[in-house]
Amino acid sequence: MGFVQxxxxxxxxxxxxxxxxxxxxxxxxxxxxxxxxxxxxEWRVDAWPDVPLAxxxxxxxxxxxxxxxxxxxxxxxxxxGAFVGAVSDYGALYRRLLAISPDAVDIEAHxxxxxxxxxxxxxxxxxxxxxxxxxxFTATPTLAAGQQQLTAQAAWADVVKLATMPQxxxxxxxxxxxxxxxxxxLPCPAxxxxxxxxxxxxxxxxxxxxxxxxxxxxxxxxxPGQLSVQAIVGIQEG
Ligand SMILES: O=C1C[C@@](O)(C(=O)O)C[C@@H](O)[C@@H]1O
Numbered sequence: 001m002g003f004v005q006x007x008x009x010x011x012x013x014x015x016x017x018x019x020x021x022x023x024x025x026x027x028x029x030x031x032x033x034x035x036x037x038x039x040x041x042e043w044r045v046d047a048w049p050d051v052p053l054a055x056x057x058x059x060x061x062x063x064x065x066x067x068x069x070x071x072x073x074x075x076x077x078x079x080x081g082a083f084v085g086a087v088s089d090y091g092a093l094y095r096r097l098l099a100i101s102p103d104a105v106d107i108e109a110h111x112x113x114x115x116x117x118x119x120x121x122x123x124x125x126x127x128x129x130x131x132x133x134x135x136x137f138t139a140t141p142t143l144a145a146g147q148q149q150l151t152a153q154a155a156w157a158d159v160v161k162l163a164t165m166p167q168x169x170x171x172x173x174x175x176x177x178x179x180x181x182x183x184x185x186l187p188c189p190a191x192x193x194x195x196x197x198x199x200x201x202x203x204x205x206x207x208x209x210x211x212x213x214x215x216x217x218x219x220x221x222x223x224p225g226q227l228s229v230q231a232i233v234g235i236q237e238g
Contacts (some may be wrong), residue, residue, distance in 0.1 A: 001071050002157050003104040003129040006039055011206060011236050012214040014229055015040035015071060017222035021048045023055045030059045032218045034066035042071040042215065043102075043113050043159045046083035049074070050091050053100070060100040071131065072097055073106035079135040080163075080195075080223060087115040093236050104129040106161070109153050120156055132157030135193070140164040140171035146178040147185070154186050159212065161191035163223070166198040175202050176209045181230060183208065196225045203227055204235045 007013040015095045016038045020026035026048070033041040035199060041063050045051065063070050074093055075081020083090065094105060109132050123130050132153035141149060146162060153160040160182070166172040175194045179202065182190035189212035193204040203214045204227065213224065217230045 001180050004014045004189060006069055007212040012212060014038040014185060014232055015042045015213050015215050016229060017215060018043045019047045019220045019222055026055060027058060030062045033068055034062060036218055036229055038229050040069045040071055042073050044073050044075060045093060045097060046075045049083060053096065056097055056100040057217055060102065064126040069103040071106065072102040076108060079108055080137060087111050091115065091119050094119065098126040102128050104131055106131045106133050109134045129158040131159040131161055133161040140166055140174055143174050143177050147181060149180055150186060150190055153189050159189050162168050163193040163195055164196045172198050172201055176205060179211050180208050195223050197238045199225050200227065
């Protein structure tokens with residue numbers, strides 16, 4: 001099953017972040033995903049950008065042998081991650097790691113169009129899906145602005161993602177409304193996430209308000225407000 005199909009079910013697919021900075025820890029995190037009900041591992045390569053390729057290959061092989069999907073994400077500092085560098089460095093990291101055959105690659109939407117297009121082409125040539133992502137730690141757009149933003153991202157990606165840090169309950173309701181709109185209006189799956197305690201409703205929402213994917217932990221979290229895989233499964237299974 002391809003990545004897009006994997007996250008197109010009625011329930012949000014569960015993705016667990018891999019955040020380790022050493023080979024034994026990283027491989028242990030991957031194995032924990034293999035033994036869990038999560039369908040996807042999101043490898044946050046910004047945590048360890050000079051990871052040896054052989055380690056990446058071991059991680060990918062373990063996940064694929066267990067029928068889990070691998071989403072590769074290099075999150076920049078401005079978007080809540082650890083990566084500092086030019087778009088050429090960001091692209092070089094992905095170019096190197098495409099050799100491990102990820103199922104999907106996260107590309108931040110803010111990059112200049114030409115650089116972004118080149119990266120999208122590279123990811124598609126490697127047979128992986130593109131997740132267009134955007135994060136805002138201070139503000140949540142209005143519903144109309146969020147719709148515009150996701151529509152623009154959907155024009156160049158296979159999956160769209162918006163994560164914001166709600167400052168008020170109304171912000172969380174806007175994200176839920178955006179998620180419900182995206183399900184009906186967009187041609188591709190949409191991941192819509194509220195970070196922090198106020199956003200947790202978006203991580204557990206099912207049915208009409210469900211995000212295509214929800215990030216949950218087996219230990220280390222990669223963003224504020226993430227719940228455990230066990231908690232999400234409990235809610236999804238009722
Ligand atoms: O984009 C996201 C969403 C996220 O920030 C969250 O809030 O769960 C976690 C990140 O690892 C991931 O890349």
